[in-house]
Amino acid sequence: MKIIKYPERVDWPELLARPVKDFKEIKKIVKPIIKKVRQKRDKALRKFALEYDHVELKELQVSRQEIYEAEKLVSDELKEAVKQAKQNITRFHEVQIEKELLLETMPGVVCRRRSVPIQKVGLYIPGGTAPLFSSVLMLGIPANIAGCEQIVLCTPCNPKGKVNPLILYTANLIGIDRIVKVGGAQAIAAMAYGTESVPAVYKIFGPGNQYVTAAKQMVSQEGIAIDMPAGPSEVAVFADDTAQPAFVAADLLSQAEHGVDSQVLLVSTNESFVKKVKTEINLQIEQLPRKDIAKKALNNSLAVVVHNNQDAIDILNLYAAEHLIISIAEVDQVADRIINAGSVFLGNFSPESVGDYASGTNHVLPTNGFARSFSGVSIDSFIKKITYQNLSADGLRNLGPIVEKLAGAEQLDGHKNAVSIRLKYLDENN
Amino acid sequence: MKIIKYPERVDWPELLARPVKDFKEIKKIVKPIIKKVRQKRDKALRKFALEYDHVELKELQVSRQEIYEAEKLVSDELKEAVKQAKQNITRFHEVQIEKELLLETMPGVVCRRRSVPIQKVGLYIPGGTAPLFSSVLMLGIPANIAGCEQIVLCTPCNPKGKVNPLILYTANLIGIDRIVKVGGAQAIAAMAYGTESVPAVYKIFGPGNQYVTAAKQMVSQEGIAIDMPAGPSEVAVFADDTAQPAFVAADLLSQAEHGVDSQVLLVSTNESFVKKVKTEINLQIEQLPRKDIAKKALNNSLAVVVHNNQDAIDILNLYAAEHLIISIAEVDQVADRIINAGSVFLGNFSPESVGDYASGTNHVLPTNGFARSFSGVSIDSFIKKITYQNLSADGLRNLGPIVEKLAGAEQLDGHKNAVSIRLKYLDENN
Numbered sequence: 001m002k003i004i005k006y007p008e009r010v011d012w013p014e015l016l017a018r019p020v021k022d023f024k025e026i027k028k029i030v031k032p033i034i035k036k037v038r039q040k041r042d043k044a045l046r047k048f049a050l051e052y053d054h055v056e057l058k059e060l061q062v063s064r065q066e067i068y069e070a071e072k073l074v075s076d077e078l079k080e081a082v083k084q085a086k087q088n089i090t091r092f093h094e095v096q097i098e099k100e101l102l103l104e105t106m107p108g109v110v111c112r113r114r115s116v117p118i119q120k121v122g123l124y125i126p127g128g129t130a131p132l133f134s135s136v137l138m139l140g141i142p143a144n145i146a147g148c149e150q151i152v153l154c155t156p157c158n159p160k161g162k163v164n165p166l167i168l169y170t171a172n173l174i175g176i177d178r179i180v181k182v183g184g185a186q187a188i189a190a191m192a193y194g195t196e197s198v199p200a201v202y203k204i205f206g207p208g209n210q211y212v213t214a215a216k217q218m219v220s221q222e223g224i225a226i227d228m229p230a231g232p233s234e235v236a237v238f239a240d241d242t243a244q245p246a247f248v249a250a251d252l253l254s255q256a257e258h259g260v261d262s263q264v265l266l267v268s269t270n271e272s273f274v275k276k277v278k279t280e281i282n283l284q285i286e287q288l289p290r291k292d293i294a295k296k297a298l299n300n301s302l303a304v305v306v307h308n309n310q311d312a313i314d315i316l317n318l319y320a321a322e323h324l325i326i327s328i329a330e331v332d333q334v335a336d337r338i339i340n341a342g343s344v345f346l347g348n349f350s351p352e353s354v355g356d357y358a359s360g361t362n363h364v365l366p367t368n369g370f371a372r373s374f375s376g377v378s379i380d381s382f383i384k385k386i387t388y389q390n391l392s393a394d395g396l397r398n399l400g401p402i403v404e405k406l407a408g409a410e411q412l413d414g415h416k417n418a419v420s421i422r423l424k425y426l427d428e429n430n
Numbered sequence: 431m432k433i434i435k436y437p438e439r440v441d442w443p444e445l446l447a448r449p450v451k452d453f454k455e456i457k458k459i460v461k462p463i464i465k466k467v468r469q470k471r472d473k474a475l476r477k478f479a480l481e482y483d484h485v486e487l488k489e490l491q492v493s494r495q496e497i498y499e500a501e502k503l504v505s506d507e508l509k510e511a512v513k514q515a516k517q518n519i520t521r522f523h524e525v526q527i528e529k530e531l532l533l534e535t536m537p538g539v540v541c542r543r544r545s546v547p548i549q550k551v552g553l554y555i556p557g558g559t560a561p562l563f564s565s566v567l568m569l570g571i572p573a574n575i576a577g578c579e580q581i582v583l584c585t586p587c588n589p590k591g592k593v594n595p596l597i598l599y600t601a602n603l604i605g606i607d608r609i610v611k612v613g614g615a616q617a618i619a620a621m622a623y624g625t626e627s628v629p630a631v632y633k634i635f636g637p638g639n640q641y642v643t644a645a646k647q648m649v650s651q652e653g654i655a656i657d658m659p660a661g662p663s664e665v666a667v668f669a670d671d672t673a674q675p676a677f678v679a680a681d682l683l684s685q686a687e688h689g690v691d692s693q694v695l696l697v698s699t700n701e702s703f704v705k706k707v708k709t710e711i712n713l714q715i716e717q718l719p720r721k722d723i724a725k726k727a728l729n730n731s732l733a734v735v736v737h738n739n740q741d742a743i744d745i746l747n748l749y750a751a752e753h754l755i756i757s758i759a760e761v762d763q764v765a766d767r768i769i770n771a772g773s774v775f776l777g778n779f780s781p782e783s784v785g786d787y788a789s790g791t792n793h794v795l796p797t798n799g800f801a802r803s804f805s806g807v808s809i810d811s812f813i814k815k816i817t818y819q820n821l822s823a824d825g826l827r828n829l830g831p832i833v834e835k836l837a838g839a840e841q842l843d844g845h846k847n848a849v850s851i852r853l854k855y856l857d858e859n860n
Contacts, residue, residue, distance in 0.1 A: 257845070
């Protein structure tokens with residue numbers, strides 16, 4: 001971790017710049033995969049399963065029997081932990097449901113807005129060494145609360161044709177029963193365009209490797225909505241000497257272990273504190289099974305020493321971190337001055353990992369600076385809002401003449417006429 | 431307008447398919463424009479102004495003097511109409527502000543979510559024959575209510591270097607004072623990457639021609655958020671013989687006059703009613719100044735006769751129209767069964783044009799079937815939501831052991847350790 005002391009504001013943007021990833025080469029690989037899935041559907045999925053996952057699949061969909069068997073493989077202790085996470089996430093997402101708006105903007109002009117679930121959604125859950133069942137919770141729970149009619153979950157299986165039991169247990173617990181054994185770019189293509197086993201959906205959610213990311217980007221250009229643009233996971237920590245160096249080191253490492261491209265940023269007004277954190281990192285990193293990954297990630301990471309809290313806040317708002325931990329004396333005064341971040345963790349006892357799993361907030365968050373304009377996943381991500389207007393005859397009498405003038409000024413006579421013809425009718429049939 | 435009687439469900443998707451537009455050729459033209467603007471900034475904007483708008487511009491930004499002069503050119507009557515529209519739109523958007531969420535999901539685990547305005551937004555308003563000042567209202571008002579710090583409006587000027595006075599009047603009325611004379615793809619590039627006159631923004635809004643659309647699509651791939659994917663404007667009308675054929679004809683024409691690629695769909699359970707509408711269209715179309723455009727649009731449009739209301743609702747939900755007018759006897763029973771639409775107009779006295787200008791709802795709506803997964807522009811479009819969590823020592827004692835188990839199950843020991851190290855500290859310092 002490189003320490004930068006009191007950088008000039010003019011140098012901040014370059015200092016905080018994320019590595020730019022070129023998806024050109026990856027897209028060249030993904031494009032024919034998407035094409036194949038559109039053409040050959042399940043047949044293509046089976047072929048890719050053989051090619052990439054080294055498994056011959058007869059049935060692509062996970063059976064009830066497989067779910068039943070998976071449940072027996074998960075310890076009761078772990079089940080209880082998943083249930084508690086589910087409860088907290090459910091609670092915090094249920095309160096996000098918005099009530100309908102109804103307003104008479106002018107006499108006789110009633111406007112309304114209601115939330116409607118997106119009918120068909122697809123959730124992608126990566127396989128691999130770490131089974132990301134927590135993403136099943138973070139996507140499946142709000143999809144269910146929102147009321148999405150059809151939820152399909154795609155996840156790769158192992159060479160024996162089995163999906164990780166914890167993923168199956170979690171999916172079943174939250175009521176997702178359509179689980180299909182398909183991973184990678186082919187899964188995204190299947191959900192975008194539909195196959196015999198995978199229904200086409202209107203919006204695709206979930207993390208994934210660069211092929212999955214590229215595929216999501218590509219189908220989003222063709223009219224399939226996606227949750228948000230993806231980038232490597234990030235944490236920024238703003239700490240002073242009221243924080244524990246060991247805690248901060250652990251937080252930075254918990255992000256660094258995600259992947260070699262993970263982004264880690266420490267901001268502090270206290271140089272000696274930063275040095276203590278660095279020492280702690282060197283101690284703790286050796287204990288981590290994923291230390292090689294964490295070391296590589298830390299090589300690209302920064303600690304910035306700034307003059308005061310205002311500088312820290314400004315630099316953090318410029319960076320717009322996915323996760324931001326604030327562990328300083330004046331935490332309460334600072335919290336609401338953060339205007340660009342995905343999720344914020346306040347105080348000494350709120351490590352990022354509580355939000356990753358079970359505090360109740362969602363862990364699908366905007367990376368790569370997208371927190372400047374995007375929110376994390378929430379109930380909002382699974383609904384859209386339809387507006388209505390209902391004008392009585394009097395309502396049109398009140399509003400119509402105004403609309404006639406405005407449409408006329410835009411030289412849209414057809415628009416004007418749709419009002420005029422009705423006003424004339426009302427006049428004649430009074 | 432082609433009449434299709436009782437089509438089979440299996441044929442609906444093809445029947446309702448929108449024309450697919452290939453942006454490949456357009457992107458080839460737009461790409462060097464974007465590159466030039468990134469490199470040469472204002473100099474490039476001046477060069478393109480000369481090339482495309484045939485005007486030599488010294489100052490790109492509209493001056494206070496120009497705004498003052500523009501105000502004198504707008505009639506008092508029109509000013510009053512704009513103000514009334516502003517009032518209705520303001521009212522319906524102000525009620526969209528969400529209050530902060532605060533919830534203790536478990537004892538000592540406090541989660542919070544607050545809305546924060548997107549700091550910097552850019553609004554694009556096309557020039558051309560019809561000055562779309564209504565889009566200034568529809569974008570500028572919610573941007574202001576949301577509290578966006580910096581709002582820049584780009585719009586092309588005429589060969590005399592003047593921006594349409596009604597656009598200037600409206601922008602000034604709602605408090606947008608940074609107006610820059612730049613149009614087309616170059617305006618989008620300027621807002622995405624910044625020039626001396628145009629500040630770089632985090633999200634770009636607004637309609638435009640195919641070059642603008644392509645440029646928005648392209649910059650959105652590089653991390654600039656955009657309001658929504660664009661497509662030709664659309665209306666679907668669901669009417670029975672309780673509707674007035676003349677009204678329905680006027681509504682269809684008001685959409686058809688937008689552009690030759692406008693989409694118009696009539697759905698009815700009553701064949702003779704459809705024929706009456708067709709007759710009315712032929713009468714009314716001749717009166718429209720934009721009749722040539724309307725005729726071309728109608729050539730590609732459909733009237734579908736169905737057996738019953740359920741079929742109509744299903745076909746309309748499949749189509750997912752930007753604008754949907756429902757003018758049938760059972761309008762109240764049907765309204766909430768619409769699950770895919772941008773904005774819905776109910777009854778005989780709610781033509782689309784009231785929503786286009788002044789009922790209070792927003793007119794920037796998802797086209798091209800995107801209403802299945804996207805909402806129209808609203809306050810939501812100008813904010814993002816940041817979540818917070820704050821755990822007390824007891825909160826971490828309650829939640830920590832659960833997180834340890836879950837992180838362990840995902841084999842993320844760094845995540846687990848960030849909790850364990852704190853629990854151990856609490857244990858030792860009790």
